[in-house]
Amino acid sequence: MTSAFIETAAAPARRPMPGWARAALWVGIAVVAVSFTSYQTGLPELTASGTVQSAVRLGVPILFAALGGLWAERAGVINIGLEGMMILGTWGGAWAGYQWGPLAGLVAAAVFGALGGLLHAVATVTFGVNHIVSGVAINLLGAGTAQYLSTLVFEPVSQNPRESPPVPKFDTYSAQPFGDWLQWLEDLQRVGISDVAGILGGLLTGVSPITLLAYLLVPVSYLVLWRSPFGLRLRSCGENPVAAESLGVNVYLYKYSAVIISGALAGIGGAALILNPGQAGYLEGQTNNRGYIGLAAMIFGNWRPGGLLGGAALFGYSDGLQLRDGEITVHALFYAAALVLLAVVLLQMWRRNWFAGGVALVAAAIVYSIYWYTDELPEVLTAYTPHLVTLVVLAAASQRLRPPAANGLSYRRGS
Structure with missing residues (x-):
């Protein structure tokens, strides 16, 4: 028992990933998911x-x-x-x-x-x-x-x-001559390269x-x-x-x-x-x-x-x-969302958080089923895409939120 305690104490503690690195990782996962979706669905508008x-x-x-x-x-x-x-x-x-x-x-x-x-x-x-x-x-x-x-x-x-x-x-203002070079890469329609060029071109142009x-x-x-x-x-x-x-x-x-x-x-x-x-x-x-x-x-x-x-x-x-042709392009986001959810499943399994991983897997299956069994979304729904995304994201992020402790509380001097 003593030796086990010594081995545990001697083992280096796993340092948590910095917040900026974690955010960059998820941005990379999202870009890869959207890029793969653009290739699979034949919709270059997703990363144009x-x-x-x-x-x-x-x-x-x-x-x-x-x-x-x-x-x-x-x-x-x-x-x-x-x-x-x-x-x-x-x-x-x-x-x-x-x-x-x-x-x-x-x-x-x-x-x-x-x-x-x-x-x-x-x-x-x-x-x-x-x-x-x-x-x-x-x-x-x-x-x-x-x-x-x-x-x-x-x-x-x-x-x-x-x-x-x-x-x-x-x-x-636009970043020249990078804008023309990025537009040339985007027009090549090469998987990954053209997607990244389109994203960078959109960020650096106009x-x-x-x-x-x-x-x-x-x-x-x-x-x-x-x-x-x-x-x-x-x-x-x-x-x-x-x-x-x-x-x-x-x-x-x-x-x-x-x-x-x-x-x-x-x-x-x-x-x-x-x-x-x-x-x-x-x-x-x-x-x-x-x-x-x-x-x-x-x-x-x-x-x-x-x-x-x-x-x-x-x-x-x-x-x-x-x-941009919202009925079709927004519909394709269900495919990308399913890929991101699969990444969440792998992360939770690696952490041995089986319940969260199971919930994410069920959510991925539901999202992919919506994509598979429908061809496009009704126009009445695509018009409210930002609001629907708002509700879904807040529901998914609610478990990790930590607002300021006294947020919304009345204060009186000397109380």
Whole structure:
């Protein structure tokens, strides 16, 4: 018994894989699954550069909303009102962009979104209103305010109370000569090589300043929230505000700052819908619940910047794919999803987690059966692909989530 104990103690402990490496592994598995699906189904649209460009364009607003949710909830304030703040951002961006250009529109969108965040902070932090109730009220107020202002300001110009006149856009940039070389590789239609070339070509072609800003804010948010004294104090307000107060942290100030920044980020996400190419200007209802999807991306990412980037990419890809012959291409995703689930089965078996592996195997069989026994999906379902993906992903990720401990709880100084 003693020798067995000594051998066990002497055996080196298996170090867990770093988070970035685990994320890179799953990204690689997903790319391989989609590439193999593209080859098996004869659908190059799955990895075409045009599909990836659409995914990036549609995923950037979701990414901004997810970052906004991250900042608020890390300070302990649930921000269901991201959708309303995005709506305010779309109107503010269209109004200022039409008057003074896209840069002014971007600033105005951040300001309008921040005003929505400020209102949410006043209700939840100062007056202790339930965070969900306040967020729903912000969504209703944002939609109603934008509708009223559109009737007041845009209708005399556009002759339509539900849309603005055309708004100037940001210029887009491409990585030359890499773009031409990647397009040549994509056109060769070689398994794996053309798929990777299409993905890289979509990421490096037609990039706007808002897209660059979105990707830049992911590492910046990580560095500020996890590697700075300001971020440490802010996150302490979301974990244990009473303990933070005892150490001299002004909890009210940090909660207000976080929720206002959250609203500004959501507002910029709204501006991305009108200042990026592909949309003439403000259009009533154009956010299409992306604020809620951004919140789902944040939860999928376990309240971490890198994770929410993956969630935004997933939702943006599913949204972009349904725009390109969606009945067939979205149907092919069932094949790719079955392959990913098989990878999950192998992982769980390697960990000797037999129950989780069995559940993943059953899920893989169901998903593949749907693919095998159907030829395409009804159009009424493909239109709601991002929302369905949101529900499935949240259900699958629910077991590993760890929100901030004091998230959504009321706080009173001295309590």
